[in-house]
Amino acid sequence: MKTIGDQQLLKRMNRSVLLRLLRAQPGLSRARLAIESGLTKSTVSLLVRELLDEGWLKESDAAVNDGLGRPSTPLQINVGVRALMGVEIAVETVRLVCVSLQGEVLYSNTHALTDGSPAGVCAQVARMASAAHKQLDALGLSLSSIGVCVPGAVDDCTGVVRFAPNLGWRNVSLLPALEKSLAAAGLPGVTVQLQNDADAAVLGEYEFAAGEGEDPLIFVSCDVGVGAGVVLNDRLFTGAQGMAGEIGHTILELDGPLCSCGRRGCAEAFFGSRTLEREGVDMQRAAAFFGVLLQNLWVTFNPRAIVLGGKSCAAHRGFVQAAFEAVKRHADGAGMPAPGLRIARYEELAPAVGAAALALHEYLRPLQPDARTRRARAERVLATA
Structure with a gap:
C-alpha cells in the first residue's frame, strides 16, 4: 500500500476543495470552510496556512461575524500573486x-x-x-x-x-x-x-463563471472552422482520441457543398465564417442549419446552457438570433424548455x-x-x- 502517495493525493484533494469553495463563495472563514467542506477545523487551519504561504489565498483586513462564535477572518483567492x-x-x-x-x-x-x-x-x-x-x-x-x-x-x-x-x-x-x-x-x-x-473555450466559461459552473455545458465555436467543447460531470469531455466535439464535420446535408475536409455537406460548409462572408449567401438558410446543429447538441447532451463564440457569431448577430429562435421552435414543438443560450462571456478572447x-x-x-x-x-x- 502506497501510504505516502495516498496521503499526498488526499492532501491535494482537500486543498482543491477549499480553493473551489472560495472561488465560488469568496469571504468564507476557516470555520465556515470546515462546515462547507466537511473537513475538521484543524485540517482546514493547516491547509489554509499552506495556501496563504504559497500565495493562493489572502486574508481580509477586517474580521466579520459569520454566526459561528467570535469574529473570524474572511478568506479569498489571492489574485495579486x-x-x-x-x-x-x-x-x-x-x-x-x-x-x-x-x-x-x-x-x-x-x-x-x-x-x-x-x-x-x-x-x-x-x-x-x-x-x-x-x-x-x-x-x-x-x-x-x-x-x-x-x-x-x-x-x-x-x-x-x-x-x-x-x-x-x-x-x-x-x-x-x-x-x-x-x-x-x-x-x-x-x-x-x-x-x-x-x-x-468551454473551460473558460466553466471555470471563470460566477458561483458554481453550469454542468453539462457546451461551447460552440463558429470561426473558419466549427467545433464544440463539452464539460460533462465536472470534466472536459474529449473522447478516446481527442475527437469529441468535431461538429464542424458532421454532415447536415447529403451531397451538400464541399467542405475543407474533402467531404460534402458538413456544418462548416454552411456557416463557417468564410462561407458567411461570401456575397449572396442565404443567411436565413445558414441560420436554419445552425439551429438544427444546436438542437442536435441539446438532445444529445441535455446541457444546462449552450454558449456561442467565434467570428461568425461576433460578426453576424442576426444569424445567431435566428439560430436561437430555431432552437426554441424545436423545443416548443417537443413541449420542452430550451436550454440556456448565450454569447461567450469573453467574446473573441474566449479560446x-x-x-x-x-x-x-x-x-x-x-x-x-x-x-x-x-x-x-x-x-x-x-x-x-
Missing part, C-alpha cells in the same frame, strides 16, 4: 491573454498569423509569450502555466494535433515543439498544455482565456491525471509498442 497565460492559434490570427486566478484579463495581444507552418507558429507564439511575460514581471506577478489551443483535434496525452484541416496539419507533434520554443525564448519552466480551441484555464482545471480536480502524467503514460506505451 499568480497569473495564467493562454494562447489561441487560429487560422488567421494568434491571440494571447494573461488572466488572474479568477479570470480577470490582465493583458491581451493579437497578431495576424505570419507563418502557418508548425515551426513558424511555435516561433511566433514564443515571441508573443516572451513579451507578455515581461508585462507580468512589471506587474509583480508570477506565471503559473501556459495553455495553447488550436482549431483541430488534439491528443492531449501526446501533444499531437491529429487533424486541423484549416491549418493544413495532420499528426503534427506540436506540444514538444512549443515547449522547446518557449524555453529558448526564456520563459520559465512552467506546465505547458495543448488543447482544441472549443474545448479550451485564449480558456487555454489559460487548462492547468487550473486540472489543479482543482486532482483525481484526474494531470497533463504531464498522461503524456508520460503515453510515451511509455509508445516505447513498448
